[in-house]
Amino acid sequence: MKCSRCSREAVYFQRHSGRHLCRKHFVEDFIRRVKRNIRKxxxxxxxxxxxxxxxxxxxxxxxxxxxxxxxxxxxxxxxxxxxxxxxxxxxxxxxxxxxxxxxxxxxxxxxxxxxxxxxxxxxxxxxxxxxxxxxxxxxxxxxxxxxxxxxxxxxxxxxxxxNLDDETQTILLNFLQSDVERLARLIPSRVQEGLVLRIxxxxxxxxxxxxxxxxxxxxxxxxxECPYSRTPVRAVVRDFLYDFENRYPGRKFSVLRSFETLIPCLREMYPQIDLRRCEVCGEPTPKRVCQACELKAELGLLGPEVSEGNDTDQA
Ligand code: SF4
Ligand SMILES: [Zn+2]
Ligand SMILES: [Zn+2]
Missing domain, CATH: 3.40.50.620 (HUPs)
Known part of the structure:
Protein backbone atom coordinates (compact mmCIF):
# COMPACT_ATOMS: atom_id res chain seq x y z
CA MET A 1 0.00 0.00 0.00
CA LYS A 2 1.28 3.47 -0.92
CA CYS A 3 1.46 6.45 1.43
CA SER A 4 -1.56 8.77 1.07
CA ARG A 5 0.80 11.74 0.89
CA CYS A 6 3.63 10.52 -1.35
CA SER A 7 4.60 7.56 -3.51
CA ARG A 8 6.56 5.65 -0.80
CA GLU A 9 5.39 2.41 0.79
CA ALA A 10 3.15 2.96 3.81
CA VAL A 11 4.25 1.64 7.21
CA TYR A 12 1.10 2.61 9.09
CA PHE A 13 -2.62 2.90 8.53
CA GLN A 14 -3.95 5.72 10.67
CA ARG A 15 -7.51 4.59 11.20
CA HIS A 16 -8.85 7.80 12.72
CA SER A 17 -7.80 9.85 9.68
CA GLY A 18 -8.18 7.08 7.09
CA ARG A 19 -4.63 7.74 5.81
CA HIS A 20 -1.80 5.38 4.98
CA LEU A 21 1.54 6.87 6.00
CA CYS A 22 5.11 6.12 5.00
CA ARG A 23 7.89 6.35 7.57
CA LYS A 24 8.62 10.01 6.82
CA HIS A 25 5.01 11.13 6.93
CA PHE A 26 4.21 9.01 9.99
CA VAL A 27 7.06 10.63 11.94
CA GLU A 28 6.11 14.11 10.68
CA ASP A 29 2.50 13.60 11.76
CA PHE A 30 3.60 12.22 15.14
CA ILE A 31 5.88 15.19 15.84
CA ARG A 32 3.29 17.71 14.59
CA ARG A 33 0.70 16.33 17.04
CA VAL A 34 3.16 16.34 19.96
CA LYS A 35 4.07 19.96 19.18
CA ARG A 36 0.42 20.98 18.91
CA ASN A 37 -0.33 19.38 22.27
CA ILE A 38 2.70 21.10 23.87
CA ARG A 39 1.56 24.47 22.48
CA LYS A 40 -2.08 23.99 23.46
CA ASN A 163 -0.07 8.40 26.02
CA LEU A 164 -3.64 8.69 24.68
CA ASP A 165 -4.51 5.15 25.77
CA ASP A 166 -3.33 5.79 29.35
CA GLU A 167 -5.21 9.08 29.57
CA THR A 168 -8.50 7.82 28.18
CA GLN A 169 -8.39 4.70 30.38
CA THR A 170 -7.93 6.88 33.46
CA ILE A 171 -10.69 9.29 32.43
CA LEU A 172 -13.21 6.53 31.76
CA LEU A 173 -12.20 4.54 34.83
CA ASN A 174 -12.82 7.55 37.05
CA PHE A 175 -16.23 8.11 35.46
CA LEU A 176 -17.20 4.47 35.84
CA GLN A 177 -16.09 4.43 39.46
CA SER A 178 -17.82 7.74 40.12
CA ASP A 179 -14.56 9.23 41.32
CA VAL A 180 -14.99 12.73 39.92
CA GLU A 181 -12.52 14.23 42.34
CA ARG A 182 -9.81 11.94 41.03
CA LEU A 183 -10.85 12.89 37.51
CA ALA A 184 -10.28 16.55 38.41
CA ARG A 185 -6.70 15.68 39.33
CA LEU A 186 -5.99 15.12 35.64
CA ILE A 187 -6.43 18.83 34.98
CA PRO A 188 -3.11 20.59 34.38
CA SER A 189 -2.35 22.33 37.68
CA ARG A 190 -1.04 25.77 38.49
CA VAL A 191 2.40 26.58 39.86
CA GLN A 192 2.75 25.94 43.59
CA GLU A 193 5.83 26.23 45.73
CA GLY A 194 7.74 22.98 45.99
CA LEU A 195 5.66 21.24 43.32
CA VAL A 196 7.22 20.71 39.90
CA LEU A 197 4.57 21.08 37.20
CA ARG A 198 3.79 17.83 35.40
CA ILE A 199 3.42 17.76 31.65
CA GLU A 225 4.97 -6.37 32.55
CA CYS A 226 5.43 -5.46 36.17
CA PRO A 227 4.72 -8.61 38.26
CA TYR A 228 2.45 -6.55 40.51
CA SER A 229 0.32 -5.21 37.70
CA ARG A 230 -3.05 -6.75 38.51
CA THR A 231 -5.67 -4.12 37.95
CA PRO A 232 -8.62 -6.06 36.51
CA VAL A 233 -10.94 -3.06 36.25
CA ARG A 234 -8.42 -1.06 34.25
CA ALA A 235 -7.81 -4.06 32.00
CA VAL A 236 -11.55 -4.30 31.28
CA VAL A 237 -11.70 -0.57 30.48
CA ARG A 238 -8.59 -0.90 28.30
CA ASP A 239 -10.14 -3.80 26.34
CA PHE A 240 -13.45 -1.97 25.98
CA LEU A 241 -11.74 1.17 24.65
CA TYR A 242 -9.64 -0.92 22.30
CA ASP A 243 -12.73 -2.60 20.87
CA PHE A 244 -14.71 0.66 20.70
CA GLU A 245 -11.85 2.43 18.93
CA ASN A 246 -11.54 -0.47 16.52
CA ARG A 247 -15.18 -0.21 15.52
CA TYR A 248 -15.37 3.58 15.60
CA PRO A 249 -11.90 5.01 14.95
CA GLY A 250 -11.11 8.26 16.75
CA ARG A 251 -13.28 7.62 19.80
CA LYS A 252 -10.31 7.86 22.18
CA PHE A 253 -9.95 11.46 21.04
CA SER A 254 -13.67 11.95 21.74
CA VAL A 255 -13.13 10.77 25.33
CA LEU A 256 -10.25 13.21 25.74
CA ARG A 257 -12.20 16.12 24.17
CA SER A 258 -15.22 15.46 26.41
CA PHE A 259 -12.94 15.59 29.43
CA GLU A 260 -11.38 18.85 28.20
CA THR A 261 -14.85 20.36 27.78
CA LEU A 262 -15.58 19.53 31.42
CA ILE A 263 -12.39 21.12 32.74
CA PRO A 264 -13.95 24.53 33.60
CA CYS A 265 -16.74 22.81 35.63
CA LEU A 266 -14.28 20.49 37.34
CA ARG A 267 -12.07 23.46 38.22
CA GLU A 268 -15.03 25.14 39.88
CA MET A 269 -16.13 22.01 41.72
CA TYR A 270 -12.64 21.12 42.90
CA PRO A 271 -10.51 24.25 43.13
CA GLN A 272 -6.85 23.54 43.55
CA ILE A 273 -5.89 23.41 47.20
CA ASP A 274 -3.07 25.60 48.46
CA LEU A 275 -0.37 23.26 49.55
CA ARG A 276 1.58 23.48 52.77
CA ARG A 277 4.78 21.75 53.88
CA CYS A 278 4.76 18.28 55.38
CA GLU A 279 5.68 18.61 59.04
CA VAL A 280 7.95 15.58 58.81
CA CYS A 281 9.80 15.88 55.50
CA GLY A 282 8.96 19.39 54.26
CA GLU A 283 7.54 18.25 50.91
CA PRO A 284 4.39 19.94 49.56
CA THR A 285 1.13 18.38 50.72
CA PRO A 286 -2.50 19.43 51.33
CA LYS A 287 -2.29 17.76 54.74
CA ARG A 288 -0.25 18.15 57.90
CA VAL A 289 1.78 15.09 57.02
CA CYS A 290 2.28 13.92 53.44
CA GLN A 291 1.14 10.54 52.16
CA ALA A 292 4.69 9.30 51.73
CA CYS A 293 5.47 9.96 55.40
CA GLU A 294 2.20 8.30 56.42
CA LEU A 295 3.13 5.19 54.49
CA LYS A 296 6.66 5.27 55.88
CA ALA A 297 5.21 5.38 59.38
CA GLU A 298 2.93 2.43 58.56
CA LEU A 299 5.96 0.48 57.41
CA GLY A 300 7.80 1.29 60.63
CA LEU A 301 10.25 3.61 58.89
CA LEU A 302 9.13 6.62 60.97
CA GLY A 303 7.58 7.04 64.40
CA PRO A 304 3.85 6.07 64.43
CA GLU A 305 2.84 9.52 65.72
CA VAL A 306 3.23 11.08 62.27
CA SER A 307 -0.01 9.62 60.95
CA GLU A 308 -2.07 10.93 63.85
CA GLY A 309 -4.13 14.06 63.52
CA ASN A 310 -4.14 14.56 59.78
CA ASP A 311 -7.06 16.86 59.21
CA THR A 312 -8.00 16.08 55.63
CA ASP A 313 -7.93 12.98 53.55
CA GLN A 314 -7.23 14.60 50.21
CA ALA A 315 -4.13 13.32 48.46
S1 SF4 B 1 3.91 -1.85 41.36
FE1 SF4 B 1 2.06 -1.12 40.37
S2 SF4 B 1 2.42 1.09 40.07
FE2 SF4 B 1 4.42 0.11 40.47
S3 SF4 B 1 5.30 -0.34 38.48
FE3 SF4 B 1 4.19 -2.18 39.18
S4 SF4 B 1 2.12 -2.01 38.32
FE4 SF4 B 1 3.07 0.03 38.18
ZN1 LIG C 1 4.70 9.54 2.51
ZN1 LIG D 1 6.38 14.03 54.35
Missing part, protein backbone atom coordinates in the same frame (compact mmCIF):
# COMPACT_ATOMS: atom_id res chain seq x y z
CA UNK A 41 -1.21 23.65 27.14
CA UNK A 42 1.91 25.82 27.01
CA UNK A 43 3.79 22.81 28.40
CA UNK A 44 7.17 24.05 27.22
CA UNK A 45 7.92 27.68 26.40
CA UNK A 46 11.26 29.40 27.10
CA UNK A 47 14.04 28.98 29.63
CA UNK A 48 12.91 25.62 30.86
CA UNK A 49 14.73 22.84 32.64
CA UNK A 50 12.69 19.74 32.00
CA UNK A 51 13.04 16.57 34.02
CA UNK A 52 11.93 13.46 32.14
CA UNK A 53 10.48 10.66 34.25
CA UNK A 54 12.50 7.88 32.65
CA UNK A 55 11.41 4.39 33.67
CA UNK A 56 13.13 2.83 30.68
CA UNK A 57 9.78 1.62 29.30
CA UNK A 58 8.78 2.44 25.72
CA UNK A 59 6.78 5.59 26.55
CA UNK A 60 9.54 7.29 28.51
CA UNK A 61 12.19 6.26 25.97
CA UNK A 62 10.15 7.70 23.09
CA UNK A 63 9.39 10.82 25.12
CA UNK A 64 13.11 11.42 25.72
CA UNK A 65 13.87 10.87 22.03
CA UNK A 66 11.12 13.25 20.89
CA UNK A 67 12.03 15.98 23.39
CA UNK A 68 15.68 15.69 22.42
CA UNK A 69 14.86 16.01 18.73
CA UNK A 70 12.55 18.98 19.35
CA UNK A 71 14.64 20.87 21.89
CA UNK A 72 18.17 19.45 21.64
CA UNK A 73 19.36 22.55 19.77
CA UNK A 74 17.64 25.07 22.02
CA UNK A 75 20.10 26.77 24.36
CA UNK A 76 17.38 27.91 26.73
CA UNK A 77 15.93 24.43 27.22
CA UNK A 78 17.72 21.76 29.25
CA UNK A 79 16.72 18.13 29.59
CA UNK A 80 17.53 15.90 32.51
CA UNK A 81 16.21 12.39 33.16
CA UNK A 82 15.25 10.76 36.46
CA UNK A 83 14.84 7.02 36.93
CA UNK A 84 13.21 5.71 40.05
CA UNK A 85 14.34 2.20 40.95
CA UNK A 86 11.50 0.87 43.06
CA UNK A 87 13.25 -2.41 43.83
CA UNK A 88 11.15 -4.94 41.88
CA UNK A 89 13.27 -8.04 41.37
CA UNK A 90 13.76 -9.23 37.78
CA UNK A 91 11.55 -6.48 36.35
CA UNK A 92 13.16 -3.15 37.17
CA UNK A 93 16.91 -3.92 36.73
CA UNK A 94 16.73 -4.38 32.91
CA UNK A 95 14.68 -1.20 32.42
CA UNK A 96 17.12 0.77 34.58
CA UNK A 97 19.88 -0.44 32.24
CA UNK A 98 17.78 0.61 29.23
CA UNK A 99 17.25 4.04 30.77
CA UNK A 100 21.01 4.44 31.31
CA UNK A 101 21.80 3.39 27.76
CA UNK A 102 19.18 5.65 26.16
CA UNK A 103 20.27 8.67 28.19
CA UNK A 104 23.90 8.00 27.27
CA UNK A 105 23.02 7.77 23.58
CA UNK A 106 20.85 10.88 23.64
CA UNK A 107 23.40 12.70 25.80
CA UNK A 108 20.85 13.51 28.50
CA UNK A 109 22.00 14.02 32.08
CA UNK A 110 20.67 11.04 34.04
CA UNK A 111 19.96 10.51 37.73
CA UNK A 112 18.83 7.31 39.41
CA UNK A 113 17.12 7.31 42.79
CA UNK A 114 16.03 4.16 44.58
CA UNK A 115 13.34 3.31 47.11
CA UNK A 116 16.03 1.45 49.06
CA UNK A 117 18.24 4.53 49.52
CA UNK A 118 15.56 7.20 49.76
CA UNK A 119 12.68 5.46 51.52
CA UNK A 120 14.50 2.70 53.37
CA UNK A 121 13.04 -0.45 51.77
CA UNK A 122 12.68 -1.91 48.32
CA UNK A 123 9.14 -2.30 46.99
CA UNK A 124 9.37 -6.10 47.26
CA UNK A 125 10.20 -5.71 50.97
CA UNK A 126 7.33 -3.24 51.51
CA UNK A 127 4.86 -5.71 50.04
CA UNK A 128 6.11 -8.42 52.40
CA UNK A 129 6.09 -6.17 55.41
CA UNK A 130 3.02 -3.99 54.86
CA UNK A 131 -0.70 -4.52 54.44
CA UNK A 132 -1.26 -2.65 51.17
CA UNK A 133 -0.86 -3.75 47.60
CA UNK A 134 2.32 -2.92 45.74
CA UNK A 135 0.83 -0.17 43.57
CA UNK A 136 -0.34 1.77 46.62
CA UNK A 137 3.27 2.11 47.85
CA UNK A 138 4.78 2.38 44.41
CA UNK A 139 2.52 5.18 43.18
CA UNK A 140 2.96 7.39 46.24
CA UNK A 141 6.71 6.93 46.68
CA UNK A 142 7.50 7.23 42.97
CA UNK A 143 5.56 10.48 42.68
CA UNK A 144 7.21 11.76 45.84
CA UNK A 145 10.75 10.95 44.65
CA UNK A 146 10.19 12.26 41.14
CA UNK A 147 8.91 15.59 42.42
CA UNK A 148 11.61 15.98 45.06
CA UNK A 149 14.45 14.96 42.75
CA UNK A 150 13.20 17.11 39.87
CA UNK A 151 13.02 20.12 42.19
CA UNK A 152 16.46 19.44 43.68
CA UNK A 153 17.85 19.25 40.14
CA UNK A 154 16.41 22.70 39.42
CA UNK A 155 13.74 21.47 36.99
CA UNK A 156 10.59 23.54 36.53
CA UNK A 157 8.67 20.86 34.62
CA UNK A 158 8.38 17.11 35.03
CA UNK A 159 7.52 15.33 31.77
CA UNK A 160 5.89 11.91 31.89
CA UNK A 161 5.27 9.49 29.02
CA UNK A 162 1.49 9.04 29.41
CA UNK A 200 2.37 14.94 29.30
CA UNK A 201 3.61 15.71 25.79
CA UNK A 202 2.44 12.31 24.37
CA UNK A 203 -1.12 12.48 25.66
CA UNK A 204 -2.60 12.75 22.15
CA UNK A 205 -0.56 9.88 20.69
CA UNK A 206 -1.95 6.36 20.53
CA UNK A 207 0.07 3.70 22.32
CA UNK A 208 0.53 1.73 19.08
CA UNK A 209 1.99 4.89 17.50
CA UNK A 210 4.46 5.18 20.38
CA UNK A 211 5.52 1.57 19.73
CA UNK A 212 5.88 2.20 15.99
CA UNK A 213 7.90 5.38 16.58
CA UNK A 214 10.24 3.36 18.84
CA UNK A 215 10.63 0.58 16.28
CA UNK A 216 11.28 3.01 13.42
CA UNK A 217 14.02 4.69 15.45
CA UNK A 218 15.51 1.44 16.76
CA UNK A 219 14.63 2.38 20.31
CA UNK A 220 14.24 -0.42 22.87
CA UNK A 221 10.67 -1.61 23.46
CA UNK A 222 10.30 -3.81 26.50
CA UNK A 223 7.16 -5.93 26.57
CA UNK A 224 7.75 -7.12 30.13
Missing amino acids: YRMITRNERIAIAMSGGKDSVVLAHVLKSLYGDRRDIELVAITVDEGIANYRPPTVETAKEVCRELDIEHHIVSFRDEIGLELDEMVEKGERNACAYCGVFRKYLLNRTARELGANKLATGH KPLREIYEKEVVLYALLHNLPVSLD
